[in-house]
Amino acid sequence: MNKQTKLLTVTVALLGNLNLTAATTVASKPAGAFSSASTAKLLPNGHASTAVNKQDGRNILAKGRITDQDGEPIVGASVVQKGTKNATITDLDGNFSLNVPPGSVLVVSYIGFAEQTVTASTNLNITLKSNVEKLDExxxxxxxxxxxxxxxxxxxxxxxxxxxxxxxxxxxxxxxxxxxxxxxxxxxxxxxxxxxxxxxxxxxxxxxxxxxxxxxxxxxxxxxxxxxxxxxxxxxxxxxxxxxxxxxxxxxxxxxxxxxxxxxxxxxxxxNGAVGFSKAVALPQMAHSYEYAEFLNMAIGKENFSQEAIKKYRDGSDPDNYADENMIEELLGGHAFQTKHELSVNGGNQNITYALSAGYLRQNGLLRNNYMDKYTGRANIGLTFNDKLKLDVRLAGAVKDRNEPSTPGPLDFDGVQSIIQQALRFPGLTPTYLQNGQLGMGPKQQGTPVAWANSSSFFNEGEKSIKANAELTFSPLKGLSLRAIGGYNFGLTEEKHYRNELQLTDGKIVGPSRLTNMMYWNAYKTFQFIANYNLKIKQHDVSLLAGYTWEDESQRFVSGSRNKIASDDKPFLSMGDANGQTNSGDGYDWALQSVIGRLSYNYDQRYLFELNMRYDGSSRFPTNSKYALFPSVSAGWRITEEKFWKDTPALDFVTNLKFKASYGVLGNNNIGNYPYQTVYELSSKHNYVFGGTYTQGAAITTYTDPNLKWERTRTSDVGFEAAFFNNSLTFNATYFYRKTTDVLYTPAASVSDIFGLKLSKVNTGALENKGWEFEVGYANHLGDFNYRINGNFSIINNKVLTLGLGNVQQRNGMVGNGSDLFIGYPMEMFYGYKTDGLFLDDSEVSSWVDQKAIASGSKAGDIRYLDVTGDNKVTPDDRVYLGSRIPKYTFGLNLACNYKQFDFSMLLQGVAKVKGLLSRYAGWAFNQEGNIQKWQMEETWNVQKHNRYAKYPRLETTSNAGGKNTLTSDYWLLDASYLKVRNVQLGYTLPKNTAKNIGIAALRMFVSLDNPLTLDHYYKGWDPETTNSSGYYYPTMATYSFGLTLSL
Missing domain, CATH: 2.170.130.10 (TonB-dependent receptor, plug domain)
Structure with a gap:
């Protein structure tokens, strides 16, 4: 088929849009072979035109070129003189010409692009903009x-x-x-x-x-x-x-x-590649050593640090004995390198297609020896044997190597997050390195967290996975397709946790060293058989799907540990002492088999109806509850397809309006493996004498429910989707209600005591989530300037409906740290006291309600707790709901625009009506011999300021459990709402002609900023998105990168 014949094929396919007719055999004729009876004519230059208007001296020949937003010519675009049947289409280069009267309006359109109107002239350059919402998407x-x-x-x-x-x-x-x-x-x-x-x-x-x-x-x-x-x-x-x-x-x-x-x-x-660097989004600002000394003296009410010592901390004259280290800044205050490289090859012909890719990501952390390397590979191959049989093969592999520093020898801390937590805790009074280069003793004669991070201790995790699946599709009849799918996933994870022997000054050794090796592997297999049948009879469109799926997964785990490893360089278990070695291992297997079905029906794309179902059988449940049915039903109405709507010109601005509703039941089998089975504990405490011999014993220590069943979620949806002004403006709204019943819940210890056994999870809870979702989008252009705005907003109300055993019977004892459950309130709630500022002097304490039950010995600068019950005293009964860590409002806004070769985008995201808490090392000054932060120094109450509503109470030292001023209360709760700039990106795309001249297909260069800015109400240095409140964390990162996308 030559170039002109191909054009004719496209032309005839599009002539229906122009209200023209052509001989149906035209595609087999040479260019210019339209019969004289045809309304459409192919001009010598490849243009199709009508013979309605002839050149008579009063007309002009409107000419021009039509391209998309990337500058590519649009072949077969329709150009119609408005109000007539005089029309043409573009050739292979996007060019057109049409004989029209001067001042005529031309309507330019093409499938998938927004229609444009222009005034006819002899040199038109028209750029069509892609539809925001394409109905055929x-x-x-x-x-x-x-x-x-x-x-x-x-x-x-x-x-x-x-x-x-x-x-x-x-x-x-x-x-x-x-x-x-x-x-x-x-x-x-x-x-x-x-x-x-x-x-x-x-x-x-x-x-x-x-x-x-x-x-x-x-x-x-x-x-x-x-x-x-x-x-x-x-x-x-x-x-x-x-x-x-x-x-x-x-x-x-x-x-x-x-x-x-x-x-x-x-x-x-x-x-596609990029290089860049990352830094912490926020870091707490810690006190200098001399500030710590001054404020600690204030907290304990005596001169624990002399003025001479404070002077030495300040002037740095004796760094070995009077150091001033900011360990958080040393560990996390730097920048981390990051690079990403991806290479893909895509192509094929009518018999075989292929998409091949390989990728590499290097992500460095802020600490020494802290990184992640990831390698990926993927091959998607499509084979078409004939019009009835095809095969799709997908292969993928990934290798991930992750490393982080750890704590030395016998320190029972949990890796890098504990290093950060202890760096936050300890003041910088003792140096990491002495002037002679030796490691200092640190605050507990164990070295400092900086020394731990720079030591040979490490935690390494290596993950390797390979996935393969093949899908054979056979289409024996029109509308019928049969698919057989087989898949296999294999994953291997190896963990090595080495804690080295750390040598400090004066011969002090923190040891012995210890190595723990763990290995997991899991294998997943599936077979699926799916049948699809599509039938269209006039305006009735029916689609049926039926299938069977089978899945199976196995996992195995082994672990071993030894002490006194001989070398830090390449530690292996064989290099350790066999005395005191430990080992363990276990595994599991589970299977799931299912029957699935779907019936979809629409009448004239106007009335929509769908039924879905899945019948699952899971080995994780006991025999009497192993199988369950999960159905759904939904319906929709596209009112804009109704005749009365189309016949009403005043409604033309509404491009699409669809109402929809659905109801169904879903399940949750992600409950662990076989929690209903009775477990016997082997332990020396169960040993007994049998036949005069002391014998190993076993006992049931936990009651398990033999009737355990699925958690079920019933979901209802009602909403609509709307598009206006040729899809330039879109708006969607949905109301949803989700009720989950038979929630697995572990009763409190007090309930267990009744049975004399521990209790495992039972189906006793219920909760709901309900709310609204809104989405809005708008796209338009001003000449060469194109812009797009997309926003979303969600309202989500979470509530615990029942625990089955009463509000107070909770396994966590209502600790108030954001993990409590209480009927009628959201999950992850804070449960505590209401307050009214601080006592200004000791005399106010005696005139206040009696709060000795919770805060004995209160004095000036301490928190005033409120009596909620009205009994003139404050007790644990006065605790109330204070808020939840689950946000009620979430939102996002995506802004994008481009002008010629330049493009810009920005993504904003945020949450509102959500609470957060800073406690222990993150929120309490001098906790467990801990440090003090800048905000605490600046905001603390003191008798000179006489501030009832100071943001930090009277300074005091506290234990791990806190004190009378650290009880969970609204005094400590923070507004955890935030607005984040998630991404800002500026790009430049090389003009198509320039790219072609240098032998490439396309080139785009860009600068990208991820998480560059956060607006919030938290204390400086803390990120409200991070839910851990005690300082056991690793800060989130802001990433700045430069990259390019090159196509050949």
Whole structure:
């Protein structure tokens, strides 16, 4: 087929849009071979035109070129003289010409692009803008795809363009703020441990895992296995209508990740790379040693540090004995290098397509010997044998090597986060290194946290995974497809935790050294058989899906430890002392088999209806509750497709309006393995005498429920989707209600005492999440300046409905630290006292209500607790609900624009009506011989200021348990709302002609900033997004990077 014949094929396919007719055999004729009876004519230059108007001297020949936003010519675009049938289409270079009267208005359109009107002239350059919402857009759903216009369920989707240039190391954090109802929080910036915690429409359980199911090309996976350039799209299934097809694993939402497939055509090689650096988003500001000494003297009311000592701390004249170290700044105050490289090859022909990729990510941490290396590879191959049979093969592998410093020898601290916590705790009074180069004793004669971080101690985690699946599709009849899918995942994780022997000055040794090796492997297998049948009869469109799936997973674990390792260089267990060695091992197996089904029906794309079901059987449950059915039903109405709507010109500005509703039941089988089975404990305390011999004994110590069953979530949705002004403006709103029953819950110890045994989890709880989701988008252009605004806003109300055993019977004893459960209130609640500032002098204490029961010995500068019950005293009965760590409001705003070759985007994200708490080393000065922060020094009460509402009470030293001023109360709770600039990006794309002249297809260069700015109400140096309140943390990171995308 020659070039002109190809054009004719495109032309005839589009003539229907122009209200023209042509001979149906035209595609087989040479150029210019239209019959004289045809209305359309192909001009010698390849243009199709009508013969309505002839050149008569009063007309002009309107000419021009039509391109997309990337400058690529649009072939077959329609150009119509408004109000007539006089029309043409563009040729292979995007050019057109049309004979029209002067001053005529031309209507320019093409499928998938917004229509434009221009005044006719002889030199037009027209850029068509892609539709914001294309009615033919396809959305990935469970076990298939659907046209977006026909989707009834609540599904949030983003494509690869939103991810490829981001500097965040983990893909999960790139989703933050981009989807309504999806909350993602990052609690750590430690390389390889910085993945976001995803919650879909609230927190769905306090007994089983509340994490969503993550599937990569239909197989269970993790975000760390992916590089951004591998991803085609990400869909989050939020309601029962969309998620019920995944049944017992869908109660907390489903994340479907689709990787890129090969596309027939010219082979395209693309490189995407970036280099940059990261720094902590926020760091607490600690006191200098001399400030610590002065304020400690104030706290204890005597001169613990002499003025001479304070002077030496201040002037640095004797650093070996009077040091002034800021260990937090030394450990975390620097910058960390980061680089990412991705290479992909995509192409193929009508028989075989391929998408191959390889990626490398190096992410350094802020501490010495703190890094993560990740290598990924992926191959997606598509084979088409004939029009009935095709095979898709997907192979993927990932290697991850993560390292962090640890504590030496016998110190029973937990790695890098404990190093940071202890650096936050201890004042910098003692040096890490003496002037002679030896390690100083540190505050506890164990060295300092800086010395630990710089030692040979380390924790190393290596993960290797390989995934393979094949999908054979056979289409024996029109509309019928049969798919057989087989998959295998294998993962191996090796952990090595080495604690070296640390030698301090004067021969002091912190030891002995210890090495622990652990190894996990897991193997996952699946087989799926899926049948699809699509039938269209006139305006009736029916789609049926039925299938069977089988899944099986096994995991094994072994561990061993030895002391006194001979060398720090390459520590192995064989180099340790066999005396005192330990070892352990265990494993599990589980299986899941399921029958799935879906019926979708629409009438004239106007009335929409869908049924979904999954019948699951899980080995994790006892025989009498092993199987369960999870159904859903949904319906929709596209009112804009009604005749009365189309016949009303005043409603033309409404492009699409769809009402939808759904109801269904989802399950949660992520409860661990076989918690219903009775466990016998082997222990010397159960030994007994048998036949005169002291014999090993076993005993049942925990009561398990033999009738354990699934947690069930019933979900209802009602909403609408609307588009206006040719899809330039969109607005969606949804109300949802999720009620989870049979929540697994462990009763309190007081209940266990009644039975004389510990109690395992039982199905006794219930909770709900309900709220609203709103999404709005607007896109337009002013000449060459194109802009887009997308926003989302969610309201989520979480509430515990029952615990089954009463409010006070909780396993945590209502500790008030943000983990309490109380009927009628949100999960993760703070339960404590109401307050009214501080006592200004000792005389006020005697005139205040009696608070001796909780705060004996109160004096000036201490907290005044309120009597809520009205009995003229303050007791634990006066505690009330103070707030929750679960945000009620979440929102995101995505701004993007481009002008010619330049593009700019900014993503904002935030939460509101949420509480946070700083306690222990993070919030209390002088806690357990701890340090004091700048904000505490500046905000503390003192008799001179006489400030009743000072932000910090009278200074005092406290133990680990705190004191009378550290009880959980509204005095300590902080507004944890924040607004974060998640990403700012500026890019420049080389003009197409310039790129072509230098032998490349495309080149884009960009600067990207991730997490550069946070606006919040927290104390300086603390990030409200980090939920750990005691200082056991690794700060989140801001990343600044420069990169480019090069295509050949």
């Amino acid at each position: 396809v959305v990935v759903v469970g076990y298939g795809t659907q046209k977006k216009v026909n989707v009834i369920g609540s599904i949030a989707s983003i494509d690869s363009k939103s991810l490829e240039s981001r500097g965040a190391a983990d893909v999960s954090n790139m989703l933050t703020g981009q989807m309504s109802g999806v909350t993602i929080t990052q609690n750590s910036g430690n390389p390889g441990q910085d993945a976001g915690k995803i919650r879909v429409r609230g927190v769905g359980s306090f007994g089983a895992s509340p994490d969503p199911l993550v599937l990569i090309d239909g197989m269970p996976g993790n975000f760390y296995e992916l590089m951004p350039a591998d991803i085609e799209s990400i869909s989050v299934l939020k309601d029962a209508s969309s998620a019920a097809i995944y049944g017992s694993r869908a109660a907390n939402g489903v994340v479907l990740i689709t990787t890129k497939k090969g596309k027939a055509g010219q082979t395209r090689v693309t490189y």
